[in-house]
Amino acid sequence: MSTTGRRAGTFCVLLIVALAVQATRVQVFQKHDLDHNSANQRATIQRYAQPRGNLLVAGQPVTGSAPTGGRYAYKRTYTDGALYAPVTGYSSQTYGNTQLEGIHDDLLSGTDPRLAGWAVWDAVTRQQQPGGDVATTIDPAAQRAAMQGLGNQKGAVAAIEPATGRILALASTPGYDPGTFAGTSAADQNAWKKLQDDPDQPMLNRALRQIYPPGSTFKVVTAAAALANGVVTDIEAPTDAPYPYVMPGTTTPLNNDTGACDRAGLSLDEAMTLSCNSVMGYLGVQTGLDRMTAMAKNFGFNDARLDTPVRAARSNFDTEMNKSQLALSSIGQYDTAATPLAMAMVAAGAAADGQVMYPQLVDKLTKADGSQVQLMHPSLYHQAFGAAVAQQLRQLMVDVVENGTGRNARIPGAEVGGKTGTAQHGVDNSGTPYAWFIAWARPAGSTAVPPVAVAVVVADSQADDVTGGGLAAPIARSVMQTVLNR
């Protein structure tokens, strides 16, 4: 019996060895898949086991964390949720994380390896790091001015510091409060469902994620292309633009909104001040498709990966068009479409001597104790044109505000340059037009780079007189004034 006993003993021990092998399979080789299984709540529990790091505006947190007493120990709170929602995005235990909350989620939830003191030791002890903070570039006063200016209209504002590309304000209305669905309760779910079902799409970030036909504000790009390529050298000199201007290959003349434009040989300055379609369409065609495309590209058009780090939607300027299409595109119609951010970059480029900076929403990343994890530096996106062209462009924009369609943007004691836009849309232009205004401003007498450039779009307003100058310019003025008074 000792031989059979030994064999049976070996068999019994092998049974236990089989368990060890299976345990190794599960705990080592299948670990990754099982940990990331959608039905496994452990990762979510760990994520909310500690207070989340904060998003800072001007050094002050605009977010917080509140203990829930539930399985997910802490949930996100927002001090002024609706005001900063276009900047922060949301962090919801049920619906995930978006925008800055999503992009810097590792840092905020404490799993970013850069937070670890001594990575190997922390991995062994499984010590969870407190979440780090994300400092944004937002100017709280400008943000508030932008949101208040939009009020209950549907629209968006993007304001940039031209010298650095720092985003000072990013507003979108109608808005939402991300704090209403941060948790897992029935109330959270109802709030989310209500937002999802709202036909006005309150959770759409219109400043970054929505493209609109830019209308006449795009004429700044056309003017820049014409000046930079020598199609126009003197903004005061008469151009050879004919009237009426029949679009090449068609019998259709390009119409103007005002009779003052209806004559041949207007100067570029007059054409911009009065926003003459016939002149700007003609100049766009004279500049040519390639050079127009190249100039649009300088401001972020046709870039599908423009990250602030929140990715902006792709602004469009077609690269294959016939001349009549090019004429329409040159005045911001046809397929031309832009985010408010891209149009703010146009104004900022003019303000900063042709230097278009990367738009940047985050200043720096820090650990919970405030020590630096990463500092963001301004970086050049494109050198769009030279200082001389910039000087001419600024003169054109100043004249628009001083003498033209942009008078509502004038600020006492400041030099303001801008351009209005009123974009028709809908079938046969049946929709309420989009009212646009792009601008920059600096203290009167200053020769420094203007501290602020802004783009405003008001869509589907209830107002009777829908024009960029009437609706959008006052909002731009209020945001710029706030920055100038800082």
Place this chain on the structure above:
Amino acid sequence: MATDSAARAARVPRARRAGTGRWTELVLVLAAVGLAVFGYVEVGVNLDGKAPPDAAQYGAALGVLALLAHGAVRWRARWADPLLLPIAVLLNGIGLVVIYRLDRNPGSAAAPTQLLWSTLGVGLFTAVLLLLRDHRRLQRYAYVGAFVALVLLVLPVFFPPVYGSRIWITLGPLSFQPGEFAKVLLAVFFAAYLAAHRDALALTGRKVLWFRLPLGRVLGPVLLIWAAFVGVLVLETDLGTSLLFFGLFVVMLYVATARTGWIVIGLLLSALAAVGVGWLSPHVHSRVTEWLHPLASIEAGQGANQIAQSLFAFAWGGQLGTGLGLGHSALIGFATKSDFILATVGEELGLTGLFAVLLLYALLVARGFKAGIALRDPFGRLLAIGLAALVAIQVFVVAGGVLDLIPLTGMTLPFIAQGGSSVVTNWIIVALLVRMSDLARRPVPEEDA
């Protein structure tokens, strides 16, 4: 007998050199208690930031019990294998710590009850060592034991089922699983019967095809009793225990007769039983499906079943574990402290801790087999081997179930899982192994005979 005395002569000096091993045992027992106390402190520190106030009580209680058991071994089984008792103390201690930790999840507090049952278990351990001076006396009660075991197994049929199985006897606040006690009695009966009839089983019989079938009159009683057990178990839908008894039966029959034909018959019978039960019982059918596709319910949008939750727990533990108290065992659902307690061990102590626990079981089993092989009486041999095999198979069946190695059958992990009948029974098993190892290792028969 000439070889016998020669072997004895050769063994004497070696055994003297080795000593009785009692001091080794004492040190190991104290180390086991120390490890358990360390576990309590870790639970407290991880959950509350400080050592739990009742850690000292638990540690002291476990320490007193362990020393009591050690004293009994010293007094009545001084040549016993010095590893058996420390392993039992450590496994029981780990069980108490994990149950204590799981008490922190919402639900009833089970650790004090478990400590009470452990006390009873150690009491019975001591009683067995004091009252049973020679295991061979058990042989006389083999048939009585088998009858008692059958009665114990039938009784739960008259009590309400718990989680679909009629395996519990509930009397007011007390409840126990008679199947746990029955398995020891059954091992005793098998050992006695096979020791008496092994020659007939091994040497006679007709040759059919390429192996020899045993005679009907020898095989008959065994099959009859086995069928009675399995039949009752099927009625109670207690698959785990059926599997355990069946494995025990096959292993002991093989050891006694050295006939591989038995293994073939055993496998055929088990295949038949498995197909039959799987066909008749939807309960079993669903468990087989869950075993083959543990994550299927998730893909079907019905959320994770208990096996999936168990696998999630093991995986989350990884190689080093989350640390005691820092896992998420509450997600596993019911039976966290009994059938699924190993998942918490895997999650909070990691693969490392799980290996340590499996190693303890392997050592316990190996030491049981070692005692059995060293014994010279066939009954003792078969009994020690049978008891060791019981532990091995039970560990395999329950751990294999929660690790998705085999279908889940629902059994208690020896010593670690919550459950009075289980802890008490396992202490009795260890007591019997200690008793037999004492005889197996005793160097000079004259000393005590």
